[in-house]
Amino acid sequence: MIGRLNHVAIAVPNLEKATERYHLTLGAEVSEPQALPDHGVTVVFVQLENTKIELLHPLGENSPITGFLARHPEGGIHHMCFEVNDLADAAARLVASGARILGDGKPKVGAHGLPVLFLHPKDFDGTLIELEEVKPEMQPA
Numbered sequence: 001m002i003g004r005l006n007h008v009a010i011a012v013p014n015l016e017k018a019t020e021r022y023h024l025t026l027g028a029e030v031s032e033p034q035a036l037p038d039h040g041v042t043v044v045f046v047q048l049e050n051t052k053i054e055l056l057h058p059l060g061e062n063s064p065i066t067g068f069l070a071r072h073p074e075g076g077i078h079h080m081c082f083e084v085n086d087l088a089d090a091a092a093r094l095v096a097s098g099a100r101i102l103g104d105g106k107p108k109v110g111a112h113g114l115p116v117l118f119l120h121p122k123d124f125d126g127t128l129i130e131l132e133e134v135k136p137e138m139q140p141a
């Protein structure tokens, strides 16, 4: 059911320093910071050959990663995102198998403008999992 690893998201206490580490120390291609007010985060995309890393920093009052950074002041892996072809089908199969979808269970538009869902970390070995719908024709060859 799941396809490619779309990204690994890391919550970081200092976006500038984290970006510098990926760009200068690790030699990766990094984007400019992008404010995503609807998601309560500012993101820097680190483009790797086979996937992306997203550096997440809280934006605004009710950022979903504020609590995470309070528990992990040095930052840490926040979630992983897997691609699926059909999010509604994936959600139905997951719910049938007893997995819990966070929020109201309905897909939302994610950071890349595509539908996403988040799965309860308690159902997946303590790891928050995001599923993003990427149609096969949208995938790079």
Ligand code: CO
Residues within 6 Å of the ligand: 007, 009, 054, 079, 080, 081, 111, 130
């Ligand atoms: Co994500």
